[in-house]
Amino acid sequence: MAPICISSAKPTHAPPRPPPQRTDSWSHWLRRNFFQNAGSAVMTALALWALFVTVPRLVRWAFVNAVWYTQDAADCHAAAGACWAIVPEKYRVMLFGTFPYEEHWRGVLVIAIVLGLSALSTIRRLWSYWLCVAWLVATAAVFTLLLGGVFGLRPIGTHEWGGLPLTLVMFVGTVVGGIPAGILLALGRRSKMPAISALCVGFIEIVRGLPLVTVLFMASLMFPLFMPEGVTIDKFLRAQIAMTLFFAAYAAEVVRGGLQAIPRGQYEAADTVGLNYWQKMTRIILPQVMRIVLPSMMNEIIRAFKNTTFVGIIGLFDVLRATSTAIQDPVWVRYSIEAYLFIFILYFVLCFAMSKYSERVERDLAVGR
Template sequence: MSAAAVRSRVQVSAPAERPSPLRRGGLASRIRQGLFNNVHNTVLSVIMLVVMGYVGWHTLRWAVLDAVWHADDAAVCKQAAGACWAIVGEKYRLILFGTFPYEEQWRAFLAVVLILVLSIASGFRRLWSRRLLLAWIALLPIVLVLMLGGVFGLRPTGTHLWGGLPLTLIMAIVTVAFGLPGAIFLALGRRSQLPAIKALCIGITEITRGLPLLVVLFMAAIMLPLFLPTTFRIDKLVSAQIAMVVYFAAYAAEIVRGGLQAVPRGQYEAAEAAGLKYGQRMRKVILPQGLRIVIPALMNDIIRAFKNTTFVSILGLYDILGATGAATQDPQWVQFAPEAYLFVFALYFVFCFSMSKYSESLSRHLSQGRNY
């Protein structure tokens, strides 16, 4: 049969029209489908909306509408039906700066401003440069001069007078700045082929991870001076900072080690084939990829280190939470302590939420074009 005859017998017809797929509706449609799609969900949704509306309205009245925002006397707050935010205005210097000398608190304020400015600047990737790194390196001595004084006509201020937000930020930054390199060395040492180095790094990591932070702090404050000469007296803040650095390094080391193990074996082999030495392989090929993989977990540990600074209050150091506790001991304002702690909670939330969102953005940016 010829091709023409075959074509004449074949009936070519256009496919039948099919209905277009259902389009997703707007917000109202999604709410209706998710919350009111049957009788049971409708009843539960209505009950929850009523409860949330009731709680939300009374919270709004207590926190905003009936609240006292400014008062020179606590008696005004006692007569009010809402929150007494006036305690924050009355005690904010003690909450934010602890026992730092009143006349010198501008120095602590300036130190906080410098830390926050550099932290915000570091959040913009277009500002990443060697200058920014040098600015962070220069920040530490500048902050120490501002806080300690004794030079340039500044009044000497011992670390026992430090407190509040400056102490929290300084301890958190120093913990990460020194703890992260320590974590990298511990992670690399645990993967070392040298038995002595591997055993030492495993011992430090596992022993530290097996102890609560409070125990590590007490050991640094009480036992560490026993191993030092009697003529050498270690500062209480320094011992607490050492404990925080070691504790952070031990936990972060396992995160970094996980990132190193997640790097494909081919990357190690390619680096070796290129003739790179061990240090070059780690610095230029392996570590950048491993750290990129564990950014979310690493930032989670950094946030935890920031919050762990509250534990130093057991050593008599007044971080922002300890300073708030001291500020609320005033008999006239003691019953309004919840408002003061809510203010501190808001500060912690702002810092931790900002770090979390930055970590998410950074991880998304560095993961572009990657398949692992």
């Protein structure tokens, strides 16, 4: 090592140092990101080899040799690649399930209303009471369209609902009903009254310890048994109630985390100015809680959307179940993988959009803190 120079005078014999390495050249970027050390170089080589083996095959299968549109399954059979033609052939069954064929336009309108309003709701400038009103109007419109029986629309029973409209209605119903229920459960769990807190803890912990399918199964088999004679709740509603209660238990734990994160001073200050319990909660505590828990609540909401596929197990025709039914057709059954991939991509696009939006909201909220 060179001796350390303590004097501030510049030694005359020192050779000029080389300029600092350029960090903006592409070769430097390449080295830093792919060949920083031997291990990294090996990983790069391995990854490139794996990609080289798989990607060309996949591209050949999915694009080059694929059949995009045909009404004759024999064309697909002749081709070496994917048979995407199953999607245009079967998309109406996949997207609308058991919904009556000539009324599909109503399903399309429902999808448009729910997706459109959801997209509008992401724009923060539009967040106001009017948005709540819009959602209420939309709910009324959705149920009018789906149920029918007024304005000359043919009545459609909930047993005929299916596909994407069913999935979306189930999802929105779960979230809209589950968040208030979850807030109440969380408040109950933190309540100082032992009986109420014990009841809420019991409900939350039992539901969270059970698989969703068992809750749905119980709703579909045991609800009818427990109802007084002559009272029947239809299958859709039973599944909806089960989904909502299940979501509420998870939402309650998210809200509880937020309630615990609020400093004591906020509670005490609210008490000091003489607010009663509900005033304290709705005006002081909950607005702060909702802000804190928004990211984790978004995770639960995305999970609730993914969980809507479970209702297929108890016999409702959501998108997944409708797809499984659509490909029962013996002519097209060999191309099930393509149909499932289409559904896969559909769910991915919706969930990915939600998760990216949630990340953005999280970043924006962090700015003000």
